[in-house]
Amino acid sequence: MPSTELRRPNSSDYETLAELLLEGKLLTSTESIERYSRDESTRAEALPWAVVLPSSEEEVKKVLSWANEGPFPIVTRGAGTGVAGGSVALAGGVVLSLERLDKIISVDTENLTATCQPGVITETLQRQVEELGLFYPPDPASADTCSIGGNVAVGAGGARAVKYGTTRDYVLGMRVALADGRLIELGGKNVKDASGFSLLQLMVGTEGTLGVITEVTLRLIAKPKRRVSLLIPFLDLGDAARLVHEVTLAGILPAVAEFIDEVAIEASAKHLSRELPCEDKARAYSFICLDGDEADALERQMVSIGEMAKKHNALDVLAAIDEGQQERLWESRRTLGTAMKGLSPVIGKADVVVPRGAVPELVARIKRIGRALSIDIACFGHAGDGNVHVNILRRDRSEESWDTLLDKAMSETMSVVKELGGRPSGEHGIGALKRAELERFIGADALELMRGIKDVFDPRGILNPGKVI
Numbered sequence: 001m002p003s004t005e006l007r008r009p010n011s012s013d014y015e016t017l018a019e020l021l022l023e024g025k026l027l028t029s030t031e032s033i034e035r036y037s038r039d040e041s042t043r044a045e046a047l048p049w050a051v052v053l054p055s056s057e058e059e060v061k062k063v064l065s066w067a068n069e070g071p072f073p074i075v076t077r078g079a080g081t082g083v084a085g086g087s088v089a090l091a092g093g094v095v096l097s098l099e100r101l102d103k104i105i106s107v108d109t110e111n112l113t114a115t116c117q118p119g120v121i122t123e124t125l126q127r128q129v130e131e132l133g134l135f136y137p138p139d140p141a142s143a144d145t146c147s148i149g150g151n152v153a154v155g156a157g158g159a160r161a162v163k164y165g166t167t168r169d170y171v172l173g174m175r176v177a178l179a180d181g182r183l184i185e186l187g188g189k190n191v192k193d194a195s196g197f198s199l200l201q202l203m204v205g206t207e208g209t210l211g212v213i214t215e216v217t218l219r220l221i222a223k224p225k226r227r228v229s230l231l232i233p234f235l236d237l238g239d240a241a242r243l244v245h246e247v248t249l250a251g252i253l254p255a256v257a258e259f260i261d262e263v264a265i266e267a268s269a270k271h272l273s274r275e276l277p278c279e280d281k282a283r284a285y286s287f288i289c290l291d292g293d294e295a296d297a298l299e300r301q302m303v304s305i306g307e308m309a310k311k312h313n314a315l316d317v318l319a320a321i322d323e324g325q326q327e328r329l330w331e332s333r334r335t336l337g338t339a340m341k342g343l344s345p346v347i348g349k350a351d352v353v354v355p356r357g358a359v360p361e362l363v364a365r366i367k368r369i370g371r372a373l374s375i376d377i378a379c380f381g382h383a384g385d386g387n388v389h390v391n392i393l394r395r396d397r398s399e400e401s402w403d404t405l406l407d408k409a410m411s412e413t414m415s416v417v418k419e420l421g422g423r424p425s426g427e428h429g430i431g432a433l434k435r436a437e438l439e440r441f442i443g444a445d446a447l448e449l450m451r452g453i454k455d456v457f458d459p460r461g462i463l464n465p466g467k468v469i
């Protein structure tokens with residue numbers, strides 16, 4: 001059934017829904033649902049029809065079976081930190097917020113796994129396992145606010161992906177409530193599994209369009225004993241991006257390898273009210289973090305990177321060894337998403353990914369697009385894995401001139417990404433805002449197959465209509 005046949009619930013439908021909930025809540029007043037109207041994209045906003053907050057997996061199943069019967073559109077929401085409009089009911093719908101399903105069920109130190117409900121905040125899980133000497137590496141810069149369910153649903157990455165991979169690489173098992181309220185269990189605690197099609201991996205990155213993730217089992221590893229961080233200022237953004245690539249080619253696998261440009265430097269200084277070292281001269285920085293157990297090995301890698309940096313015209317190489325210094329340094333990079341809003345409350349965001357060697361050319365060409373259109377485009381991100389965050393700043397332009405400029409800047413950026421063999425999203429997902437790009441990149445046949453999969457999982461089209469495909 002196409003999504004146009006979906007209905008808006010009436011008061012008797014809401015009464016039925018409220019009766020299904022034991023401890024869960026149903027919110028319908030404008031002031032109580034207003035905060036569910038947007039995510040962190042700055043470009044997607046719509047008041048949902050209502051918000052339901054289940055307090056158990058059983059209640060999630062009941063809500064879905066109610067919605068499927070309707071049929072009513074359901075928009076699943078984790079913590080609402082997404083930047084693609086995925087959790088916003090843009091086409092109308094009832095938001096299903098999983099914020100109350102926030103328990104870490106177990107940390108299994110024997111099998112190195114953690115099992116938790118989807119609403120657990122990522123940093124809470126990271127901290128809990130680190131107290132046991134274990135490590136959950138995926139580290140989105142939003143870790144203190146985003147949820148594990150949202151991370152799995154989007155396939156979130158983060159700074160440490162260059163060495164440790166993304167959320168996808170850590171998902172071993174999950175429980176999923178299907179559109180009609182049935183529940184399936186996928187995977188478990190096994191580290192390998194060749195038993196049929198991997199529905200587990202299929203679910204990762206489906207952004208609430210195929211089912212609602214109600215429990216996740218994640219792989220853990222031993223926590224590295226040491227880490228050191230390097231901050232390297234440059235006059236030229238290309239040099240900063242090239243250094244990061246050369247480091248990986250030299251056989252050094254940093255835990256983090258990032259760069260930021262001069263617009264990002266301005267945003268960070270304004271947001272944190274402090275400057276990075278050499279800020280009067282630097283037009284770009286590389287941030288590199290090395291981790292491991294052996295101090296000597298880390299020392300040798302630092303020296304090699306210092307030598308490579310000098311060859312690439314670095315203004316200096318600054319090492320942070322103690323944890324406090326390193327935290328201060330990473331704060332400048334980690335808070336950039338928020339800092340950007342201090343320069344421009346409205347931002348066109350892309351998180352494109354290209355083969356690693358193409359990053360210097362990508363950023364040079366995006367900067368050229370910005371100059372040609374007289375618009376500020378900030379580039380920063382995970383250069384080590386080819387994932388660049390492109391922030392197109394509206395600043396104080398009028399809405400009319402901005403819309404045309406944004407379309408042009410975004411379309412030209414995507415053309416460059418395609419030419420370089422890249423993809424429109426490395427970690428933020430497609431949601432609503434990048435849907436138009438998907439077919440251009442993956443082709444009509446692949447998109448048709450995705451639609452077929454959607455029809456099998458969600459024949460009435462109730463789950464997150466208008467998102468991804």
Ligand SMILES: Cc1cc2nc3c(=O)[nH]c(=O)nc-3n(C[C@H](O)[C@H](O)[C@H](O)COP(=O)(O)OP(=O)(O)OC[C@H]3O[C@@H](n4cnc5c(N)ncnc54)[C@H](O)[C@@H]3O)c2cc1C
Binds near residue numbers: 080085
């Ligand atoms: C300052 C800042 C920094 C960020 N840094 C990074 C970064 O470094 N790396 C990165 O990858 N992302 C980053 N993000 C983006 C965002 O935090 C991630 O996409 C995160 O995974 C979203 O999680 P959430 O819980 O907020 O999900 P939401 O925004 O609530 O939802 C995102 C999508 O997942 C679906 N969904 C949520 N929970 C479930 C569930 N249980 N079952 C099924 N579908 C579900 C929603 O329907 C929606 O489509 C950043 C965002 C901000 C604001």
